[in-house]
Amino acid sequence: MDSASAPSSKIATDPRLGPLLQAIADRRDDLIALTQDLIRIPTLNPPGENYRLICEYLDTRLRKSGFDTEFIRAFGTPGDCEAYPRWNIVARRQGAHPGPCVHFNSHTDVVEVGSGWTQDPFGGALKDGLIYGRGACDMKGGLAASIIAAEAFVATFPDHAGAVEISGTADEESGGYGGVAYLAEKGYFSPDRVQHVIIPEPLQKDRICLGHRGGWWAEIETFGEIAHGSMPFLGDCAVRHMGAVIDAFETTLYTAMAARHTDMPVVPEGARSSTMNINSIHGGQAERPLDSTALPSHCVPDSCRIVIDRRFLIEESLDGVRDEVTGLLDGLKANRPKFDYALRELNHVLPSMTDRDAPVVQTVARQIAAVMGRAPEYVASPGSYDQKHIDRIGRLKNCIAYGPGLLELAHKPDEYVGVDDMMDSVAVMARSLAELLLPAPDATPTPD
Ligand SMILES: [Zn+2]
Numbered sequence: 001m002d003s004a005s006a007p008s009s010k011i012a013t014d015p016r017l018g019p020l021l022q023a024i025a026d027r028r029d030d031l032i033a034l035t036q037d038l039i040r041i042p043t044l045n046p047p048g049e050n051y052r053l054i055c056e057y058l059d060t061r062l063r064k065s066g067f068d069t070e071f072i073r074a075f076g077t078p079g080d081c082e083a084y085p086r087w088n089i090v091a092r093r094q095g096a097h098p099g100p101c102v103h104f105n106s107h108t109d110v111v112e113v114g115s116g117w118t119q120d121p122f123g124g125a126l127k128d129g130l131i132y133g134r135g136a137c138d139m140k141g142g143l144a145a146s147i148i149a150a151e152a153f154v155a156t157f158p159d160h161a162g163a164v165e166i167s168g169t170a171d172e173e174s175g176g177y178g179g180v181a182y183l184a185e186k187g188y189f190s191p192d193r194v195q196h197v198i199i200p201e202p203l204q205k206d207r208i209c210l211g212h213r214g215g216w217w218a219e220i221e222t223f224g225e226i227a228h229g230s231m232p233f234l235g236d237c238a239v240r241h242m243g244a245v246i247d248a249f250e251t252t253l254y255t256a257m258a259a260r261h262t263d264m265p266v267v268p269e270g271a272r273s274s275t276m277n278i279n280s281i282h283g284g285q286a287e288r289p290l291d292s293t294a295l296p297s298h299c300v301p302d303s304c305r306i307v308i309d310r311r312f313l314i315e316e317s318l319d320g321v322r323d324e325v326t327g328l329l330d331g332l333k334a335n336r337p338k339f340d341y342a343l344r345e346l347n348h349v350l351p352s353m354t355d356r357d358a359p360v361v362q363t364v365a366r367q368i369a370a371v372m373g374r375a376p377e378y379v380a381s382p383g384s385y386d387q388k389h390i391d392r393i394g395r396l397k398n399c400i401a402y403g404p405g406l407l408e409l410a411h412k413p414d415e416y417v418g419v420d421d422m423m424d425s426v427a428v429m430a431r432s433l434a435e436l437l438l439p440a441p442d443a444t445p446t447p448d
Pocket of ligand 1: 139201202
């Protein structure tokens, strides 16, 4: 769709956009090669491999395009060690005039490969317009799209206002503590340094992701008393106590959670209610390997543990979520003979939600309309991503996720990203830079 057919955006009819759109079209092969190169650096997390290598790759590339770069290692964060250092890169291109800073943040890590692949997960094969590999959609395709958009923009408008930043950060797949959280603590996302943040996660080229639900993770242990398995009445079975916990969840907690609905536009629809996954359960002796020929000894288990993964809505409070679970456990302690428990909180993340009228939302919405010919869909994510750190630690509210790729493919075998989808996202990103970092097209030039 050409720029003239989207009257909702002033920038859509800006004649200065012609050279920018040409610069994007000229970079199609470069976009493909860049995406392939990024996929071919296996940045598996855990354990956190090749972060330095991918930062060096981005450093070489972005310095050639006129960016200043900084390497930042997140010393002392979870997983950071000499074998697997948590390296991050922040690249900045300062414009010729004062103005806001637009920051594209992508995580460089990918999750384990898993089974079921028919393509080389680190081959980056291009087939029928799709590029395959672990991280193709989540989110090296988005990183590549933002780089091409920024490069096309600064090459076309070297005298732009403000600044363009691109960061490649570690550890998003394991919580972002060695990546965006660390950078936010060091001031890289402070509102006086950065004004607009776009995270090119694979939310689809025509959707704007405003935020995400919260999460609370805890381990619950029930206790018992060891005894001979032939005389369980002489001991106390921790697994049966855990059965009572799960029964209380089934009869009380799950029905209460299912009845709660959020106004957040979470996709898929099922995630508009509160949810809880029981991540693992283990009681008694260490589990036997499946191929073991050894027989277990006969003991009443004195400990049983589960890990729960409770996702909560912006309408719920973290304290309320906690109290609901501990209330059930305390009820069992009061009423069930010999019941005792321990609860260890593992982690929590608060929900994050950017206003629809925030400047970055409005800008990207106008440019999606101009490129795609239809208004964007607004969504929120069931799971969290690095927006939580930019919001809570960085105190920056003007942040969205927008990028190419289908969320459903993330972490799956034969993950891919479409070249045409990336090209459309590049256009949206570059045009958003033009809207935010060029003077208004109808601004009257000031006489000297
Ligand atoms: Zn991701």
